[in-house]
Each structure stands twice: as C-alpha cells, then as structure tokens.
Amino acid sequence: MEHEIVRKEDLNQQDYLIEVRAPDVAKKFRAGQFAVLITNPKGERVPMSIQKAENGNVVMFIKKLGKTSVELYKYKVGDCLENLIGPMGNPIEVKKYGNVAVCSDLVCGHAENYAISKALSAVEGNHVISMQTFPSKDMMYLEEELREVSDEYYITLEDGSYGIKGHYRDVLKQMLEQGKIDMVFAGGHTSGYVPLEKLTKAYNVPTMVTLRPIMVDATGMCGSCRVFIDGEMKLACIDGPIFDAHKVNFDYLLNRVQMFKKQETIATEHYNNKMMVK
C-alpha cells in the first residue's frame, strides 16, 4: 500500500515520529529537502521536515500543534496517508566546510539536524559539531543517533537538568570566540534565528538557516512563501528552504507566519468538535 505508516513513536509529550512508506520520495531525498504531506482528501498540503529516508521509507518529526498534526497523531501503524509528495526544495551543498556546527531547537530542526550532520560527516575534512536545545530533560530526544552521525555533540537544556544549561547559542558563542567554527547550519524557531544571525555575523561566520514560511503548493506556483533575501523576493519552496541568515529579512518572515493564526484555531476547534461528536 502506498504511503502506509510503518512506525509511529512518541519523541516526547509533544513531538512524535512517523515513518511512512514512500519509495519515490526516499529515493531522491537529500539533506535539506522536505516533503509535503496530505492526511485525507479534504486535507491541507503541509510541508514536513525529513530526518532520514532509507529502504523506501521516510521518517518525519512532527509537533502536535495544529489540526493536521493532531489528526495525524491519531493514525495508527498500517493506516495510509492520502499523499506524501517530494522531495521538495533544494538540498544543502554537501562539501568540505571544515568545522561545521549543526544546531536545532525545535522539532523540525532536530530532524534536519540529523540529515545535515549525517550528510556532512561523510565528507572528508569536515568536523561536524551537532548541538540541540530542549526545555528540559524529559523533552529531549535523538541524542544517541546524533552522536553517531557527528564528531562532537552538545546538548543544552533551558532548565539545566542535563548537559549544559542554556541555549545552543551559548555553546556556539564560546566556540566562535575560540575561532573553532567555519560554518553554521541551524533549524528551529524563526525568532531564534535573529540573535543567531547577529552572533555569527559578529564573527563573520557563514550561517544557513531553514525558513518555514506558509506554503500551499510548495512547487513555486502560489507565492505564499515569498521571503526577502538581500531585498530580493525569493520563494522558500523552490529557491530554499535554506538561506543565508545574514541576508534574510526576518521581520517580514515573522509577520507573514502569523497570517492564518485565527483560522488555525478555528480549524483545530472544528476538528475537536467533530471528534467529540464521533
């Protein structure tokens, strides 16, 4: 059966993993790309980060947040998605960067962290330093797997209950100070990219971030995901989703992602009511 869910696991109380049968997507996936998921015939097209694609299966990390992610959480192993389309977007350039920090502080970012760390570790001359941030110890995941695909690994927790207390930016700052970082890849909270960009700019270190504007078709047709890079309009779906953080207009992006907030609440309420009636 196409797009069958073959594995579903909780990552923590909010985040979960699903592994879906999708040989077409898996065959072409490269680090940095994403997929578009549709749960049912009335569903929206949702861009999803991919952790890995192996043996014809695609593994995605998802936060229970909006209507679709909550609905999808109810799907069981053996159920099928309406569609999983991709890979979309451009992969990162896999080459020798030297000392590369790969950082994440949000579910989608953690998935990308794994894909990017793994791809870059395979290049001779790269020293991959993977960093994750979570609120607390009970929320953390992926440590073991990330250690396997990186040369150095750091975990920072906001409450300090394990690893280093603080944010990955604190660790990164120390390393930048010591001149240990040649390149940064980051994925996660868009608001977090703003201080990150300021930090790495001070040390003149190139920084690539994954942008997550709202998308509809994700094939370059609607223009919903337009972002401004060095003042020029680009589409995150086909020109990105990964861009040079030093050139991104973040104010614009942070505003754009708010556009459908009210409707997202309506959709969730509608879904919850429907579930209650059932």
Add this chain to the structure above:
Amino acid sequence: MAKMVKTRVPMPELSVETRLKTFNEVPLGYTEEQAISEAKRCLQCKDAPCRKDCPVHIDVKGFVKKLAEGQFKEAFLKIKEDNPIPAIAGRVCPQENQCEGTCTMGKAGDPINIGKLESFLGDWAMRNGVKEELVIEEKDKKVAVIGSGPSGISCAVDLRKYGYKVTVFEALHKAGGVLQYGIPEFRLPKKVVDEELLYLQNIGVDIRLNSIIGQNVSFKELQDEYDAIYVGTGAGAPFFVGISGEGLNGVYSANEFLIRTNLMKAYNFPEYDTPLVVGKKVGVIGSGNVAMDSARSARRFGAEVYILYRRTKDYCPAREEELRHALEEGIHFMELVAPTRIFGENGWIKGIELQRMKLGKPDKDGRPRPEKIEGSEFIMELDTLVEAIGTTPNRLFLRTVPELKTSSHGIIAVDDKLMNTEGIFAGGDAISGGATVIQALGEGRKAAKSIHEYLSKS
C-alpha cells in the same frame, strides 16, 4: 428557409443573490429543447467563418446542424473529432473573439450561442455515458507528457489515438492544471474537469500525480525511458507588481488566492483544512480572466470588491461573460489607476496608493498605452489585495533542464513544428507565457501531430 431568429434563446442563470452565497456554476445550461431552438438559428453559411477562427477548427456548422436535428450523439462526436474536452472548452473559451465573433448571425442580431451549445453536448454525453468508440492500433513507442493542463490533455489524447503509449506527469495531487487550480467552480465545476479527465484514463493514458519533474523525477529519466517528450508545463508562477508592501499579510498573488479557493476548497473551510483570509474590502489589480475569477471569488466570500485597472473597461482582456457577471455581482470597476505602494498597520495591509492614468497612443497590440498623471496619487483603504497581473513559466522545472532553449521570462522556444530540441516538443502557456485554454488545446494537438511525424521517421 426558416424565418431568421435574431435573438438568442436566453441562457438561464443563477440569480445574483444566490450566486453570492455559493460557488455553484452561474449558467444553468440549456435544456434539450432550448439547445435545439438555439441551434436552429444557425444559417449554415457556406463559408462557415466560425470554423476558421477556432484554434482547433471545430466543425461548428456541422455539429450545430446535427444538434438542430436533435441528433445529440452525432453532434457530440462531430466536436470530439477536433476538441477532446467540449464540456470544458464550451465554458471557458473566449467565443466572442473566435467562433461567435465571426458568426454571420452576429451582423443581424445575436451570434449563435456556440459555446453554450458545445458545453450542452459535452454535458449531455457525460450524463448519458456516450463515448467516442476508438480503435487504437498500438505502437511500441512511448511519449511522456509533462503537465496535465489543457495542452497536455489534448496532446496526450491525440498521441494515444495514434497508438503511442502515453504517460502524463502532473506535479499537483489533482490533474487538470489551470482547469483544476485556477478556474473557479462557478465558471467550471470540478466535476466536469474530473469527468473529462476520466476520458483520458478510459483510452489508456497513464496519469501520474505528484510527479515533479526535476524534483522526484528527473528530466534525464524521462529522456532515457521515452521516445519523445511534450512539455506542457504552463505558466504557473505569479508575477508581483514589485512595489513596497507586498510582504504585508492580506496581500496575495491571484495564484495563491485561487489555488486556496479552487484546488484546496477554501470556500468549504473548516470542513476542508485550507483557509483563505478575505477582508471586508478587497482590491484586485488587473482585469483579465484571472482578475475576474479572483474578484468574483472574493465577492462570494462576502467582500466589497474593487477591480483596479490601468486602462478602461473597453480594453479589459477578460471574457465578455466574465466581465458581465462580475458587474452583475456588484463588483466595482475602477478605471485608469495603477498601484504605487501598499501600506499597512500591525503587519496587515491597510490600503494602497494609486496613481491616476490616462490613455495614450496605441501600443503594439493596438490598445492605448496607459500613461501616468504625475501628482495624481491618492489613497484607497483596503484590507485584502489580490495581484492578478499575469504569470510566467515556473523556474523550478526550467532550471533542471538547462538544455531547453528559452526566451525571456523562461518562455520555451519552439520551431514551427513546436519542437524545442531533438525529440522535445512544447506548447500551451509554456510557449506563449499565458493565453487561452483553447489555444493551448490547439498547440497540444499540433505538437501531437509533429511528434507522430517525428516518431514515424525514426
């Protein structure tokens, strides 16, 4: 000879009041009796000018004659000889510039309502399960068609009739291209599109959805597997005006506005997941069919709507029927204005600055060029803006196939056989940058013929 009837059999339409509450189709269609009466008005001119100006040269005179005689099946099959999707073309063709524009009856009264007779027959055949009976002589060669819009459909159908194995690759999760994502339900019901597409499957065309050439299928793979390729990728990427404020919330490309509405069914939100935010006062920049589609959709979402156009209504490129429907539905038409900037508040659009224009000397297509009137800028408050100023071929596809020859804005270059490079043909909006459904159909057919000649030689 029967008495000349100067006026058309009126087309029953939904009342304006009902239209504004639904996305249902506006024209209700002729009954069998009405269609026959309308067809009987045809003078059966010897020179049949109606056929000449049709991009696919439908034997209009022939099908109207059969229809006037009540021979619906024969009339339907007559159209099918030249047009694979009559139920669609009858609804969306700009007939006033083609068959109906040259109709002799038009000189004495109303031209024959050819479009509505065509869609009547398409609908009649669907309702009655009447199909063309084809005997296909299978050939070994295979052709890939990229894009399932009008040109891809017609090219695929003809290639299949020649006997080739045809696979159509569609990037979206539904087939039909602009017929599916662009043209609204009230103008072209998706049920009609889906039914017409079933015909492709019935004659053995393989349609592969979610196949994005350059992303999950490479062009090289197509070249290796197929003997010829037809590129019918359309002009799916939006142009933006390029003024400040286009990043504000509440500003859409017409493509986004219509994709959310049509493909994703935002008018049924939250039953369908995808929303659309439509404010109380909506401006639409442009005045082509896409602008009308956006404006009329916005009206159905309950907004007060303004078309903002830099020329006057007389030069509006939309179909006559669309403009008429838009005006009936209470859409305001602001003439001789061009946007200069968009301004906002708290991240949302609050209004637009417009500059007054005047009509100048004719440009190369004969329409007067709009000229700015300096110092005439004024402010109009709006909470939603839709930009419908045209589209361009999608660079996602183009950049993965650098060997394709292109001209400006990524428009695919072709010779008089619609060939780009050895074995690769193209047609539709991908080579025109944006034209009509019927022109795309015509090019799809022409390319199929060229592909057949090409494959017969090799």
